[in-house]
Amino acid sequence: MRSSSEVTERSSEGGEQGGAPPRFGGEAAAGAIMLLFALAYLLTAFFIPESSFGDVAVGPKAVPVAIGVALGIASVALLVRGLRATVEPPSEDDAPPQDLRKLAVVALLLLGYILVFVPLGYAISTTLFMMGATTYLDREHLLRNAIYAVVFSAVVYSIFVFVFGVQLPAGILG
Amino acid sequence: MTEVFSRLAEGFGEALTVANLIFAFCGVFIGTLVGVLPGIGPVTAIALLIPLSFGLEPISGLILLSGIYYGSMYGGSTTSILIRAPGEVASVVTTLDGYEMARQGRAGPALSTAAIGSFVAGTFSTLGLMLLAPALASVAIAFGSAEYFLLMLLALTMVSNLTTGSALKALISTLFGLSIAMVGIDPQTSVQRFTFGIPYLSDGIDFALIAIALLALPEAFANMAARPGHHDETQRIQGSIWMTREDWRRSLGPYGRGSVLGFLIGVLPGIGPSLASFLSYGMEKRLSKHPEEFGRGAIEGVAGPETANNAGVGGAMVPLFTLGIPGSATTALLLFVFMMYGLQPGPQLFDTNPQLIWAIIASMYIGNVMLLVLNLPLVGVFAQLLKTPPAMLYSGVIAFSVLGAYALNFNTFDMLMLFGFGLVGYVMQRYGFPMAPAVLALVLGILAEQHLRRAMSVADGNFLTFIERPISLALVVFIFLVAVLPHIVRMVRSRRIDRDATTGS
Numbered sequence: 001m002r003s004s005s006e007v008t009e010r011s012s013e014g015g016e017q018g019g020a021p022p023r024f025g026g027e028a029a030a031g032a033i034m035l036l037f038a039l040a041y042l043l044t045a046f047f048i049p050e051s052s053f054g055d056v057a058v059g060p061k062a063v064p065v066a067i068g069v070a071l072g073i074a075s076v077a078l079l080v081r082g083l084r085a086t087v088e089p090p091s092e093d094d095a096p097p098q099d100l101r102k103l104a105v106v107a108l109l110l111l112g113y114i115l116v117f118v119p120l121g122y123a124i125s126t127t128l129f130m131m132g133a134t135t136y137l138d139r140e141h142l143l144r145n146a147i148y149a150v151v152f153s154a155v156v157y158s159i160f161v162f163v164f165g166v167q168l169p170a171g172i173l174g
Numbered sequence: 175m176t177e178v179f180s181r182l183a184e185g186f187g188e189a190l191t192v193a194n195l196i197f198a199f200c201g202v203f204i205g206t207l208v209g210v211l212p213g214i215g216p217v218t219a220i221a222l223l224i225p226l227s228f229g230l231e232p233i234s235g236l237i238l239l240s241g242i243y244y245g246s247m248y249g250g251s252t253t254s255i256l257i258r259a260p261g262e263v264a265s266v267v268t269t270l271d272g273y274e275m276a277r278q279g280r281a282g283p284a285l286s287t288a289a290i291g292s293f294v295a296g297t298f299s300t301l302g303l304m305l306l307a308p309a310l311a312s313v314a315i316a317f318g319s320a321e322y323f324l325l326m327l328l329a330l331t332m333v334s335n336l337t338t339g340s341a342l343k344a345l346i347s348t349l350f351g352l353s354i355a356m357v358g359i360d361p362q363t364s365v366q367r368f369t370f371g372i373p374y375l376s377d378g379i380d381f382a383l384i385a386i387a388l389l390a391l392p393e394a395f396a397n398m399a400a401r402p403g404h405h406d407e408t409q410r411i412q413g414s415i416w417m418t419r420e421d422w423r424r425s426l427g428p429y430g431r432g433s434v435l436g437f438l439i440g441v442l443p444g445i446g447p448s449l450a451s452f453l454s455y456g457m458e459k460r461l462s463k464h465p466e467e468f469g470r471g472a473i474e475g476v477a478g479p480e481t482a483n484n485a486g487v488g489g490a491m492v493p494l495f496t497l498g499i500p501g502s503a504t505t506a507l508l509l510f511v512f513m514m515y516g517l518q519p520g521p522q523l524f525d526t527n528p529q530l531i532w533a534i535i536a537s538m539y540i541g542n543v544m545l546l547v548l549n550l551p552l553v554g555v556f557a558q559l560l561k562t563p564p565a566m567l568y569s570g571v572i573a574f575s576v577l578g579a580y581a582l583n584f585n586t587f588d589m590l591m592l593f594g595f596g597l598v599g600y601v602m603q604r605y606g607f608p609m610a611p612a613v614l615a616l617v618l619g620i621l622a623e624q625h626l627r628r629a630m631s632v633a634d635g636n637f638l639t640f641i642e643r644p645i646s647l648a649l650v651v652f653i654f655l656v657a658v659l660p661h662i663v664r665m666v667r668s669r670r671i672d673r674d675a676t677t678g679s
Contacts, residue, residue, distance in 0.1 A: 030343075030605040041353050048365060058627040063356065063627075064367060067352045071346065071349040097401045098399045098400065098401070099401050107593075110576070114586065114589040114592075117580060117589060126577075129569070133572070134569050148566055152570060153573075156573070160577070166229065
């Protein structure tokens with residue numbers, strides 16, 4: 001039952017953490033995933049070559065291995081705690097339930113945005129992404145979304161390029 | 175003492191130039207905005223603006239970014255009070271009584287007491303920073319690598335232990351951050367670590383990139399993918415925003431106590447302003463003559479925590495300036511910015527670059543006045559921001575994140591890493607892992623490792639070096655007391671409860 005009180009505490013952090021209760025199978029799954037990561041990390045760490053200088057007290061390998069071991073132990077502890085908990089911690093209402101299809105679409109839009117960022121240039125790719133994302137989530141305000149997308153990318157581009165002198169890709173406009 | 179004031183006068187001379195006044199104003203203004211907007215905190219805002227500050231003078235850049243940090247603490251209370259959605263973790267407790275006051279038609283006094291408390295705390299803690307930092311810096315000159323390593327270890331264990339959720343998950347998050355920190359060429363031996371032959375990885379993964387990916391993107395994803403759900407009613411600001419004489423009388427005590435408590439907690443590594451506000455709430459409730467009013471609109475429950483979280487900011491600057499050790503994710507980012515400008519915070523900075531430090535301190539006094547003037551009359555305007563449709567707000571956050579990642583090194587690889595770590599951060603958040611410890615660990619990881627190895631080679635590989643020097647021995651004992659002992663006590667106690675339960679049934 002200890003874990004349920006911890007989840008309640010966690011949810012009170014709301015803002016920054018998203019107050020996320022376990023959703024994809026709880027602590028056991030979280031522990032299992034982190035354990036896999038720890039093992040892969042540890043395996044890679046063992047292949048770090050020892051220093052060619054020879055006489056260093058602590059080589060380049062020691063700390064990564066220690067981190068991997070500690071992460072492994074902590075993950076096992078989480079896995080065990082999740083398996084031993086008979087009752088799934090109650091989910092909290094203030095973390096918005098997720099629509100995985102929306103998540104997938106937003107993530108794909110983002111990936112597409114990143115891939116065309118340099119070829120198309122900042123202004124066009126950003127306008128397209130903003131149009132796409134806002135319109136997918138809110139189909140009723142087409143005109144508002146379009147104006148917002150154009151104004152946003154134009155203003156941000158101008159501030160970066162003309163005020164701060166950061167070069168952004170001009171793409172096909174350049 | 176006279177030296178402090180002559181230095182401060184020079185600092186004001188620097189901070190009062192037109193350009194730096196504008197940067198301070200932009201900083202506190204952006205800070206207030208990000209404080210008000212839910213899901214975008216100071217860490218995110220600073221991470222996103224790092225590429226912008228490349229081109230600025232170090233003094234201007236740091237004045238701007240520090241302004242965002244303390245400014246965001248002001249804004250966080252607005253949403254807590256008006257829609258019961260804290261803009262900042264540090265403002266979570268403010269929802270308890272703040273929203274209740276707003277429901278009773280007392281949103282004005284609640285917002286006022288938060289703003290005035292913030293001002294008192296901001297000024298007090300800057301004063302504390304100014305007096306404590308030079309003293310601590312002169313002590314810290316004597317610190318060696320062993321002490322630095324232990325201080326960083328202390329910060330890492332504190333952040334794992336004292337976040338408000340599951341300690342085990344915070345620990346895993348810390349270790350995850352440490353594991354990412356190891357990527358890149360080892361600076362001591364030039365050995366490649368976790369680079370998999372990818373040249374982009376040999377300099378390590380950019381800290382700002384990971385901070386944006388782990389903090390901004392998951393928040394944006396979670397909000398954009400949210401199913402439409404229940405929202406708390408937005409409370410209007412009605413009647414006078416001014417506090418009554420009774421409100422003042424009840425707020426003064428929390429202002430004083432919150433300032434001191436928040437500052438002291440801020441100084442300790444690994445604990446940010448959020449814990450300060452929680453502790454202040456608890457303390458006010460315990461000291462109050464009418465504790466039953468807490469949760470039903472007690473003004474002390476707003477004044478105390480809001481004062482404490484602002485005082486925490488000044489406190490958190492102390493270890494950053496004097497030791498170069500950040501105690502929280504936000505100060506970790508500020509440390510990154512110092513290093514980006516080629517400056518190494520630490521005791522030497524007070525000798526080599528005093529005008530910079532004192533200009534920042536002076537700008538904090540000025541910025542706090544600006545915040546008070548900005549916030550009291552304009553709080554209603556800021557509250558309007560809450561009506562921004564989430565789709566527009568969060569697609570803007572994503573676009574800024576991509577821009578921030580691109581502007582670090584101008585390549586697509588960084589943007590793809592942003593994408594990957596953004597998804598990792600999202601999944602970790604859904605499982606309830608806090609992300610701030612990972613971000614802090616990312617900055618401290620590589621520094622701590624270097625200090626550990628330097629200390630060990632000075633001592634010829636003898637681990638006893640950590641307990642042979644008096645300061646390091648004290649630190650070892652302190653780490654044991656705050657980080658290890660509580661766990662042992664808890665384990666023993668839960669064993670006993672388990673045993674009682676089995677014998678009982």
